[in-house]
Every structure is written in C-alpha cells, then in structure tokens.
Amino acid sequence: MSMKKINIIGAGLSGTEAAYQLAKKGYFVNLYEVKRLKRNSVQVTNNLAELVCSNSLRSDDLLNAVGTLKEEMRLLDSLIIKAAEFARVPAGGSLAVDREKFSEYVTDAISTNPKIKIIDQEVSEFEHNTVTLVASGPLTTESMQNQINNLLGKDDFYFYDAVAPIITKDSINMNIAFKKNRYEKGDTEDYINCPMTKSQYEHFYNELISAELAIGHLEGEDSFKYFEGCMPVEGMAKRGEKTLLFGPMKPQGLRNLDGTTNYAVVQLRQDDAKDSLYNIVGFQTNLKWAEQKRVFSLIPGLESANFVRYGVMHKNNFINSPKVLNNFLQLKTDPNIFFAGQITGVEGYVESTVTGIIAAINIDKYLKKQDMIVPPTTTVTGSLINYINKASTTNFQPMKANWGIIEEIDIDKRSGKNAKKEAYSNRALAAMKDFISKI
Ligand SMILES: Cc1cc2nc3c(=O)[nH]c(=O)nc-3n(C[C@H](O)[C@H](O)[C@H](O)COP(=O)(O)OP(=O)(O)OC[C@H]3O[C@@H](n4cnc5c(N)ncnc54)[C@H](O)[C@@H]3O)c2cc1C
Structure with missing residues (x-):
C-alpha cells in the first residue's frame, strides 16, 4: 500500500x-x-x-x-x-x-x-x-x-x-544557601535551598504582594483564569500570608545542615547539564522584570542573583x-x-x-x-x-x-x-x- x-x-x-x-x-x-x-x-x-x-x-x-x-x-x-x-x-x-x-x-x-x-x-x-x-x-x-x-x-x-526565572549558579551565595533534597530523598543532593526566618519572610511577602505586575488587568476580571498548577507566586501570596508556606516556600523536610529548622525555604533546581543555571522552583511570575530582580533578590542567598531569564505571563x-x-x-x-x-x-x-x-x-x-x-x-x-x-x-x-x-x-x-x-x-x-x- x-x-x-x-x-x-x-x-x-x-x-x-x-x-x-x-x-x-x-x-x-x-x-x-x-x-x-x-x-x-x-x-x-x-x-x-x-x-x-x-x-x-x-x-x-x-x-x-x-x-x-x-x-x-x-x-x-x-x-x-x-x-x-x-x-x-x-x-x-x-x-x-x-x-x-x-x-x-x-x-x-x-x-x-x-x-x-x-x-x-x-x-x-x-x-x-x-x-x-x-x-x-x-x-x-x-x-x-x-x-x-x-x-x-x-x-x-x-x-x-507564567514562567519562572532562571539565575546563574555562581551568583548564589552558598554561605547562606545549602544543598539538600526534601526529606533527603535520593543519593545525591540535587536542590539548592534558600532558608528564611519569620521576619525575612514577612518582609519578602509584603514586597511581593505590593510589587508591580507586567500584565496589570490580571488583577481584575481575569484573575480567576489562572490554571491552579501555574498560579504566579505573587497571585498565590495574595490569597493569604501563609499560603506560600504550604506551596513553593514550604519548609517541611528541609532542615539546615546543622539540623535546625526554617520558617520558609525557597528551592532552586538545576537547569542545565553543565550545572551552571538554576530555576527558582514554583516562582512563575507576572511581575515586571525590574520588580523580579528587586523582590527575588530579597531571598537570603539570592542577594546578588544574576537573572539569565525573567519570568513572563502568557495567555x-x-x-x-x-x-x-x-x-x-x-x-x-x-x-x-x-x-x-x-x-x-x-x-x-x-x-x-x-x-x-x-x-x-x-x-x-x-x-x-x-x-x-x-x-x-x-x-x-x-x-x-x-x-x-x-x-x-x-x-x-x-x-x-x-x-x-x-x-x-x-x-x-x-x-x-x-x-x-x-x-x-x-x-x-x-x-x-x-x-x-x-x-
Ligand atoms: C508560558 C508557558 C509556560 C509553561 N510552563 C510549563 C511548565 O513549566 N511545565 C509543564 O509541564 N508545562 C508547561 N507549559 C504547558 C505545556 O506543557 C507546554 O506549552 C507544552 O510545550 C505544550 O506542548 P504542545 O505540543 O501542545 O505545544 P508546543 O510545545 O508549544 O508546540 C507548539 C508548536 O507549534 C508552533 N506553532 C504555533 N502556531 C503555529 C502555526 N500557525 N504554524 C506552524 N507552527 C506553529 C509553535 O512555534 C510551537 O513550536 C507551559 C506553557 C506556556 C505557554
């Protein structure tokens, strides 16, 4: 045939x-x-x-x-x-x-x-x-x-x-951040974790919810049109002060190297085989690029983060x-x-x-x-x-x-x-x- x-x-x-x-x-x-x-x-x-x-x-x-x-x-x-x-x-x-x-x-x-x-x-x-x-x-x-x-x-x-930002590994401050998988799963330590105290979280949270959005009208009638799994981090935050602590910033299973616990943790995942780029897990965002730099740099360990790709929002x-x-x-x-x-x-x-x-x-x-x-x-x-x-x-x-x-x-x-x-x-x-x- x-x-x-x-x-x-x-x-x-x-x-x-x-x-x-x-x-x-x-x-x-x-x-x-x-x-x-x-x-x-x-x-x-x-x-x-x-x-x-x-x-x-x-x-x-x-x-x-x-x-x-x-x-x-x-x-x-x-x-x-x-x-x-x-x-x-x-x-x-x-x-x-x-x-x-x-x-x-x-x-x-x-x-x-x-x-x-x-x-x-x-x-x-x-x-x-x-x-x-x-x-x-x-x-x-x-x-x-x-x-x-x-x-x-x-x-x-x-x-x-929305898309999450990517930063270079060499711009992460490893004196603050630490490598570990949640619940120490697996034989290798794949994720980089940025720990936060309660006061650091509160400061970050307030800046995040008041930061300027790229597509402004999403605040209004279209805000319900997010797909739940892709909700921008600032949108999630606006649902309540503790929402992120049960989402992308949850501290469970991520103790510090000395065994102490954290109020919140941001996880970074390797993005390339050379191990030079990391994406901020769950931080898909509709913030303006300058705002992403300003607000995400408040995360301990990311003070000097070098952004190679910023997050963007799409229909x-x-x-x-x-x-x-x-x-x-x-x-x-x-x-x-x-x-x-x-x-x-x-x-x-x-x-x-x-x-x-x-x-x-x-x-x-x-x-x-x-x-x-x-x-x-x-x-x-x-x-x-x-x-x-x-x-x-x-x-x-x-x-x-x-x-x-x-x-x-x-x-x-x-x-x-x-x-x-x-x-x-x-x-x-x-x-x-x-x-x-x-x-
Ligand atoms: C911004 C954004 C972020 C996403 N993030 C994730 C994520 O993190 N994780 C996840 O699992 N999924 C994510 N998705 C959802 C989805 O899984 C991906 O979009 C995935 O690539 C969809 O596969 P697809 O084959 O349907 O479309 P695509 O992989 O997008 O392929 C469609 C192709 O069609 C081409 N095309 C479009 N119009 C035409 C035309 N008229 N003529 C010829 N070619 C055309 C495009 O250039 C593209 O190459 C995301 C989607 C978007 C838009």
Whole structure:
C-alpha cells in the first residue's frame, strides 16, 4: 500500500512525538513549524520541542500519576521520554533535563528522519483534503487561532500561565544557601535551598504582594483564569500570608545542615547539564522584570542573583474538546483533522506529549480504515483522554495527570497509605501493555 502524506502543524512536544510515531509506521510527514521565522515571546532557540518554562517533566515515582504516565509512554516508545532520559539532570525523584540537550536530541531525531520533512512556515489555513494534526500548542499563532475559531466557533477558552526565572549558579551565595533534597530523598543532593526566618519572610511577602505586575488587568476580571498548577507566586501570596508556606516556600523536610529548622525555604533546581543555571522552583511570575530582580533578590542567598531569564505571563488557548473532538482526538465535523497537545485541554509537557502518541495511533487506524482505539480509563493516558472527551462543555478546564481522574479501584482502607496508588499504577501498566498488544 502506498503510504499517504500527513500534515502536522507545530513541531513542539506533541507534534514531534506524533511525527516520530507516524514515520515509524511508514507515513511521510510534513511537519510545519513557524518558530524559525517568527518566535513567540517564550521561545529562545530554533530547536524543535522547546521546553519554555520548567526543565522538569515532574515525578518519576510510579506512585505518582505522572510517574506512571511516563512509564506508559516508555512502553509506547515515546521519543520525548527518550530525549528526556538522554538529557537528564539530577533532580531527586523527578525527571528533569538540560533543556538544550533535550531539544537538540529531538531536533536531531526528527531532522535526520527520512520520512519527516520540516517545513519552516506559519500555517494559516487547513488543507481539508489532507489528514492534518493540529499540534500548534497553547501559543498558536493568531492567524491559525482565527482559522480554528472559524472552524470550531469561538468558545474563548483560555487561561493564564507564567514562567519562572532562571539565575546563574555562581551568583548564589552558598554561605547562606545549602544543598539538600526534601526529606533527603535520593543519593545525591540535587536542590539548592534558600532558608528564611519569620521576619525575612514577612518582609519578602509584603514586597511581593505590593510589587508591580507586567500584565496589570490580571488583577481584575481575569484573575480567576489562572490554571491552579501555574498560579504566579505573587497571585498565590495574595490569597493569604501563609499560603506560600504550604506551596513553593514550604519548609517541611528541609532542615539546615546543622539540623535546625526554617520558617520558609525557597528551592532552586538545576537547569542545565553543565550545572551552571538554576530555576527558582514554583516562582512563575507576572511581575515586571525590574520588580523580579528587586523582590527575588530579597531571598537570603539570592542577594546578588544574576537573572539569565525573567519570568513572563502568557495567555494559553485551548479548544472545547468535549464538544468538538471525539474520543480519538479527531474533529467531529471533519474526520481529516486531529488535534494533540495542550490545545486539547490537557495540561503539562508530559500530558501534551502523550496526546501526540494517541493521535498518531488513530491517524494510522483512520487511514487504514480500521477501528480507532484509545487506552482504557484504567491507564493514566486513557483517563486523560476520557477527561477531555467527557468534561463539561460549558466550563471545560485543563487537566494534568492525577489519580483523581482514573477509574476508581476498590481497596481495603487498612492496606496502607500507598496501597491504592500502587494498585492504580500496576493496573495502569498492565492495561497499557494489553492495549499495545492490540494496536
Ligand atoms: C508560558 C508557558 C509556560 C509553561 N510552563 C510549563 C511548565 O513549566 N511545565 C509543564 O509541564 N508545562 C508547561 N507549559 C504547558 C505545556 O506543557 C507546554 O506549552 C507544552 O510545550 C505544550 O506542548 P504542545 O505540543 O501542545 O505545544 P508546543 O510545545 O508549544 O508546540 C507548539 C508548536 O507549534 C508552533 N506553532 C504555533 N502556531 C503555529 C502555526 N500557525 N504554524 C506552524 N507552527 C506553529 C509553535 O512555534 C510551537 O513550536 C507551559 C506553557 C506556556 C505557554
């Protein structure tokens, strides 16, 4: 059978993953990417699959839903997970990466693949007679967004997301900061921690909540449109004086080297393989850059911090998936168009990527005129797809991997704290193996 050509719009996480999966099945892929002609304001390189904010793909622990999701993706031969393993940097129990090495690995794998043609172009129109995967991400260019709105109707679903700043390691005062993982997990000490006394915290807190914002109107009617997991640090702080102490500044499990405790702790995570850059964990922000420098330099140990990237705030668009897509990530009104990535209403690097794999599997099935399939809701992948398919069409909110959306399991409450998560994880991996055997 002669293999058909497939268009993919966007060579980010989900688009490159889908291109890799489709090329493996023998298809020719035109992979369209705009960034080499016109970058958005968070992109800083010409590489594909750029991680625009955190360098972490989050927990690797199978007891955590996102840890199990990554294991499911290893079973599905995910290119993005292979790249992450290749570019791994120490981060306790998390899979964090050197972002440049990571994107270079993906760019190399895609650009040397004879079945994939990278086309540097901003797509502004659909080719309705060619099977197309829209993977243009939360920052889809305006012209494409207009096309999507014309096709689907404008539901105006969006939320605000912010990026955390990155500083150089040599600018951190290690006479104050110390290396340790929370609860001393792992064999190495991966995180740098900046401890705070109560009075230091109170001073920092007051400056933070009164600092000037970059996008001012978020204070008003749009402030509810933050995604909870990406809430800017100053937004979190404004919820109450102690809120940060239960979030990114929580001191639990981070005693000083002499064993004494702290009122608050700010954690810094390695951001590159050379170990020269660190990001401030959970400090995504909408403060003006000068304000970031002024306020974050009040953190003990960061008095002379050298900022190589400041935080920025963005509007993320997503479609009304429960209304417009079927379970196979295919448009109900045009079977030649599939969607993947954050634009479908999943949230996060890993979650966006896995939808690229599922879309690729179903594009293959669709072209072969076979029944399309999705993993069962006992897998983390299947539960995410099920969520975006079945959620409310009037108040659809983006979703990260979590055990709350997976098919419930009945387990004796006395079996111990982790027994249920262990059962979820084991069941998910067995179900994914079974699903793969049926593809
Ligand atoms: C500011 C910000 C910070 C984020 N921080 C995190 C984080 O810390 N952790 C996390 O897990 N997730 C984060 N996310 C969410 C999400 O996981 C990432 O955006 C992820 O990259 C989404 O993958 P994707 O494949 O959907 O889109 P992307 O990886 O963004 O890929 C989309 C690609 O499409 C291209 N494109 C757009 N329009 C067109 C067009 N018209 N024609 C051709 N190409 C086009 C873009 O240039 C881009 O390369 C963040 C998102 C944003 C916007």
